[in-house]
Amino acid sequence: MKKNIWGLFALLLCFSLHAQESYNLVPKPAKLTPIQGKFTFQKNTVITISSKDDSFQAVANMLKEQLRVSTGLLLDVKSGAATSKGVVFVQNANLADEAYHLNVSAKKIEIQAKSGKGAFYALQTLFQLMPAQIYSQSASNETLTALACQIEDAPRYSYRGMMLDVGRYYFPVSFIKRFLDLMAVYKLNTFHWHLTEDQGWRIEIKKYPLLTSISSVRKETMVGHYRDQKFDNKPYGGFYTQEEIKEVIAYAAKKFITIIPEIEMPGHSQAVLAAYPELGCNPDKIYQVATKWGISEDVLCPREETFTFMENVLTEVMALFPGQYIHIGGDECPKKQWKESRFCQDLIKKLGLKDEHELQSYFIRRIDKFVTSKGKKLLGWDEILEGGLSPNAMVMSWRGTKGGIEAAKQNHDVVMSPNSYFYLDYYQADPKTQPLAIGGNLPLSKSYSFEPDLPELTTEEAKHIVGIQANVWTEYISTPAYAEYMTFPRALALAEISWSPKQTKDYDDFLRRVKGILPGMDALKINYCPVGLK
Structure with missing residues (x-):
């Protein structure tokens, strides 16, 4: 027996x-x-x-x-x-x-x-x-x-996202479609399309043609690391027509992927000011599309003309994108020009605001009210918490998890996207062996180690964590092949954390399975980083 x-x-x-x-x-x-x-x-x-x-x-x-x-x-x-x-x-x-x-x-x-x-x-x-x-x-x-x-x-989270920044470098429609193809293979369902930046505006707005004729082209681009302060002396530009946008949206829908557009404001808007300087705090200043990476002090001024402009832009954007959310950035907005602006200081007093942070909250609330009136919802980076969070906004927490925790405790939905785990422009192996990147150290194992189930949140508060997202920022990523290399295999960690049950999480088992699907990745011709996989 x-x-x-x-x-x-x-x-x-x-x-x-x-x-x-x-x-x-x-x-x-x-x-x-x-x-x-x-x-x-x-x-x-x-x-x-x-x-x-x-x-x-x-x-x-x-x-x-x-x-x-x-x-x-x-x-x-x-x-x-x-x-x-x-x-x-x-x-x-x-x-x-x-x-x-x-x-x-x-x-x-x-x-x-x-x-x-x-x-x-x-x-x-x-x-x-x-x-x-x-x-x-x-x-x-x-x-x-x-x-x-x-x-x-069944998925663990309803929001399983990837962001691609096309503001620094423009990527052709063919690659956007391929990016969507690869997302779909691993059950990712939200594509965050970062369409505007200091260094370039990438979406056609018919009411404001200068956004594509001027704001989409910079006179030169940084080469090497920022510290080198070297430039290539070559004009660089590109943008998507509204017909191309519609084409990509239709393509994504066939793969059950929702696209969220991002239109940056009030910061990261130097390219806008190059075409429409009257929207800045120094209307007489001659602006140009930014050629350096980093944060520009040239930001939108909260004048009525600016709100009219942004509402007109968003009206065209919302007509194109059928999804629920419109991302308005809201991050890294320097307040220097607002502090020096007589108009801004008078507006702060008139509105009874405490400081420039509350002025930014006023800006975001105005846009939130407009977006809501059109049947959409506003999404922004965690800086939109500063000065008070707009009533209908969803927060994307990138500076760690603190902003997400704060927003969830205020009963706002949150997408976790902490830079130390999901900024895919960071090095994924020894920099001596890798192409140029912005810096940092983010191997596959660290991305996989992120856990969205945070002890700081109660069971009810945790329900506001609707998903996670990885971001491909492109200051140092100028080609589709390199964008793919920086995305994979780390996107697989995001896919598993956002889909699979928490109790099944096991890095050794995950790595074994990743190695097992390499033939499929090779057949798909994915240009992945091979470090630690072969």
Whole structure:
């Protein structure tokens, strides 16, 4: 009897170890039950949609197209009752919005979801259960299989974001789409598009054409480190037309990614003043689009003309972006010009404000009221807490977690984005071995170590932490290839923390799985940093 028990135990242990070695999934599902065997895609495999929800059709077609591209298989997609074989999409109204069940056996793959959104995430998991060939763009005519298992999965946080700064360096639409593609593979669902900066304005505003003819181009760019104070003496510019913006938004929607635009104010606005100097505190000053990195003292002046300008800009922006949130920056606004401005000092007295920090709060509150009147919500960096937080604002906490904690305690929603964990312009390995970066030290292990469940918050307050985000600032990142290199693999840490249950967090296991998906990353041609992975 004992021999039989120990034999069974050894068999189960062996199977368990084998299963752990095989299921290399990032982010890690909430619950995975290994099953022996594999599902094999064949010429007669049929994809069936057992739902009247049209959103499943698009996801089924994605599976069909990916199989066609990677293997040459031309599978049929049909609607009808669930079958006992093939691939079946089933609507399950009891599941949460982004949740899914994925059951893979030797005969059948069944995907259950409330809508196409959950089915889309199930599809990303299914692809990771298959050989890396699934990501290939050239049909190989090889047989594709998927590891058998049962998965019940749902995200930990509703906001799983990546930010790309295009203000310092413009990135073409083709790369923005690729960035969205790679986000989707790892179930990230929010793209924060940092569109304006001191060094460049990147979005067409039809009412103010000088923003693209003047504000989008700087006369030269810093080269090397800031301390070197060297420049290339070459004009640099670029912007996205409104038609290109619409194209990117539509592309993102197909991958269930929401895009949040950022229009900086009242700081980080020197490029605006180069075209419209009357919006500054020194209207007679000759401004130019910034050529240096860092923080500019040239900021918007809180005149009525400025509010009219920003409201007109935001009206066009909000008409383009269907998402709920509009990011208005609000960070790193020097107060020197406000202190020296007779208008600003008179306005402080007139409004009964205590200081320039409260004047910035007044600025943000004015914009918040306008954004709210248009049915949108305002999002800003944690500096918008200074002088008093606007009533409807959501806070993005970047200077550590303090701002996020403070906002959550005031019952405001928060996205955690602490620079020491998620600023992906920081070095990720020994600077001697890496391309030029802004500085800092942020290896993959440190990004993964961040925990959004903060002891300073009560259970109710913690509900206001809606997610986390990593940021790719581009002062030292001038090309798509380098942006990708700085993003990966650290974006995988963000993906797992924001999706997977807290209790499953294990860096050694995560690193093992990351190494396991490297063939897939290679097939996707991701230009990732290999330090510590190979």
